Amino acid sequence: MLDRNFSVRRLPGFGAIAVFTFVMLYLPIVILVAFSFNEGVSQSSWDGFSLQWYEAAFQNRQVRDVSIRSLWLALVASGFATVLATLAALGTTRVSRFPGQTMIYALINQPLMVPEIVTGVALLIFVAAIKVQTGYTGMGYLVAAHTAFCIPFAYLPIRARLETMDSTLESAAADLYANHWQAFRYITLPLLVPGILAGFMLGFVISLDTVVITEFVKSAGQDTLPTYMLGQLRRTVTPEMNAIATLFLALSLCIVTAFFLITRKRGA
Amino acid sequence: MKKTLILSTAALMASTALASAQGVVNLYNWGNYTSPELLERFTAETGIQVTVTDFDSNDTALARIRQGGHGFDIVVPSNTYIETWVSEGLMQPLDPAIVTDRGNIAPQWVDVDFDPGREYTVPWAWGTTGIIVNSAVYDGNPHDAGVVFNPPEELRGRINVIPEMSDVMALAIYYAGGDSTCTDDMGVLRQVRDMLMAAKPQWLALDYGTVDSYAAGDLSAGIYWNGASMRARLQNDDLVYGYPETGYPIWMDNAGVLSDAQNPENAMRFINFILQPENAALISNFARYANGITGSEEFMDEVMREAPEIVVPEHLVAAGRFGQACSQEINDIQTQIWTELLQ
Numbered sequence A: 001m002l003d004r005n006f007s008v009r010r011l012p013g014f015g016a017i018a019v020f021t022f023v024m025l026y027l028p029i030v031i032l033v034a035f036s037f038n039e040g041v042s043q044s045s046w047d048g049f050s051l052q053w054y055e056a057a058f059q060n061r062q063v064r065d066v067s068i069r070s071l072w073l074a075l076v077a078s079g080f081a082t083v084l085a086t087l088a089a090l091g092t093t094r095v096s097r098f099p100g101q102t103m104i105y106a107l108i109n110q111p112l113m114v115p116e117i118v119t120g121v122a123l124l125i126f127v128a129a130i131k132v133q134t135g136y137t138g139m140g141y142l143v144a145a146h147t148a149f150c151i152p153f154a155y156l157p158i159r160a161r162l163e164t165m166d167s168t169l170e171s172a173a174a175d176l177y178a179n180h181w182q183a184f185r186y187i188t189l190p191l192l193v194p195g196i197l198a199g200f201m202l203g204f205v206i207s208l209d210t211v212v213i214t215e216f217v218k219s220a221g222q223d224t225l226p227t228y229m230l231g232q233l234r235r236t237v238t239p240e241m242n243a244i245a246t247l248f249l250a251l252s253l254c255i256v257t258a259f260f261l262i263t264r265k266r267g268a
Numbered sequence B: 001m002k003k004t005l006i007l008s009t010a011a012l013m014a015s016t017a018l019a020s021a022q023g024v025v026n027l028y029n030w031g032n033y034t035s036p037e038l039l040e041r042f043t044a045e046t047g048i049q050v051t052v053t054d055f056d057s058n059d060t061a062l063a064r065i066r067q068g069g070h071g072f073d074i075v076v077p078s079n080t081y082i083e084t085w086v087s088e089g090l091m092q093p094l095d096p097a098i099v100t101d102r103g104n105i106a107p108q109w110v111d112v113d114f115d116p117g118r119e120y121t122v123p124w125a126w127g128t129t130g131i132i133v134n135s136a137v138y139d140g141n142p143h144d145a146g147v148v149f150n151p152p153e154e155l156r157g158r159i160n161v162i163p164e165m166s167d168v169m170a171l172a173i174y175y176a177g178g179d180s181t182c183t184d185d186m187g188v189l190r191q192v193r194d195m196l197m198a199a200k201p202q203w204l205a206l207d208y209g210t211v212d213s214y215a216a217g218d219l220s221a222g223i224y225w226n227g228a229s230m231r232a233r234l235q236n237d238d239l240v241y242g243y244p245e246t247g248y249p250i251w252m253d254n255a256g257v258l259s260d261a262q263n264p265e266n267a268m269r270f271i272n273f274i275l276q277p278e279n280a281a282l283i284s285n286f287a288r289y290a291n292g293i294t295g296s297e298e299f300m301d302e303v304m305r306e307a308p309e310i311v312v313p314e315h316l317v318a319a320g321r322f323g324q325a326c327s328q329e330i331n332d333i334q335t336q337i338w339t340e341l342l343q
Helices: A014-035 A052-059 A061-093 A101-108 A116-134 A140-164 A168-175 A180-209 A212-217 A225-232 A239-267 B002-019 B036-046 B058-066 B079-087 B165-175 B186-202 B211-216 B226-235 B264-273 B277-287 B314-319 B328-342
Strands: B024-030 B049-055 B121-134 B159-161 B203-205 B221-225 B239-242 B248-258 B320-322
Touching: A014 A239, A052 A061, A052 A239, A061 A101, A061 A140, A061 A180, A061 A225, A101 A140, A116 A140, A116 A212, A140 A180, A140 A212, A168 A180, A180 A225, A180 A239, A212 A225, A225 A239, A225 B049, B024 B058, B024 B264, B036 B049, B036 B264, B036 B277, B049 B058, B058 B079, B079 B248, B121 B165, B121 B226, B121 B277, B165 B186, B165 B221, B165 B248, B165 B328, B186 B203, B186 B328, B211 B226, B221 B226, B226 B239, B248 B264, B314 B320
Parallel strands: B024 B049, B159 B203, B159 B221, B248 B320
Antiparallel strands: B121 B221, B121 B239, B121 B248
């Protein structure tokens, strides 16, 4: 009878631990956001409300350049990753079980398990060798690297969607003489769209956030917003950094919210 | 939509690949360290576009360049790393036909031990680590490391020390009578250890970002960098910056051309460009550090031109010494002392 009354919420200290956890999670971010509106240069004493640091950030050409590059890279990399992840998801769910399926599943999800610094150093050595051989130093390397580690993040929601989708609909389409392509195009794909969108957005946010891999792979003139911010740390950090971080945070929040809304609709 | 994306992708990749062909130079520098005005002026004068890419530590920069295929032309490492860059063949000697104005380098920065005669590098910016004191609290001599290592009554419990091993150890070794930051004199090192352990209870903290605390008067003295001390002083006139007479460490970041630079000629032109006093002053105005080029003072912002944190008093110039990269053995001993201090 004791069991029935058991609730984790009644354990001693539950409230205190929960509050502490949330404070640790959000207080530093709240402070960072608050000081982005500070009138002075201080990160600790409040001198009044002002938007001057946002203005400074917008007028900083380097900030504009790296922001556009970050967004472009995230868009292209998560786009490629989503296409590949969709194909991978179809290939691992819409087929009869085959030997090595679990292995393939693990292989696709490698970036989730290998520490970023390991991938970064490995890519540094690998990419540098190619750069020396080919002389090509364009954005292709960053696109390839970002695409690679975005794939599992795009793959997981798409696969989840495929697994919960009613496969009798596809059988019904086949019964009505739809060929494979037609069944995919008119039945599977439309039903899969929420999963694809969710995967795309997750990949987008992950690419936007990545710093270690970019730092090691980037060539001349290829700073992204996170590597630019990292480079600022040796010098004085002014609230301009807070303003940039806040804008960045707002963008991530918008995308995650959209992700949430899309996946919720799927559940309904 | 997809088509435009693919097209724009191809266009962007092509443009970045082509850009390295002509009229560019790729600068690999510390973040937030390069004046945009400097680059605009260089482009206006030469037609060469400058691309700046940031690094966040000497080690990151070194690791990237060692691997090759980086696409950078100029790099700006700190003095303690220059010997590594040169001895590993990562930097090429400056071309005397293009870099003609090395004579503009202030005499004391020409025969530096990390690059004698300035064959490979030129100064970008330099600074010092010294003592900051609130003169309203303590009116004794600020040019004395004893303010921190053997604090007077009124400063006790109001001192902050930056948690940088090389800076603190250098000041302590000089104060204890050592002649080099890499001294192997065990007597001196023992004395340094005892002195630091005895002083630590008198300190309030070992922290980095404390400009505001000094300005607000929460801290009254400490070991600090000249640039940060200047920012604190601009908020509170009572703060003075001291150059310990017993010796204080100097750091300098230096620009050099990479051996595998794609645009070596443009890079050499850029190097010569920053040797001109009016251009070097732009570096200082942006980074708020001195630059090491004779005659650049008159082009600097007024706050910098006579700032006591930038202009070293004549009689204390000789006390300034470059930090060195120590042997593993010495490094281990210093790390032990440092770890004990931080506990």
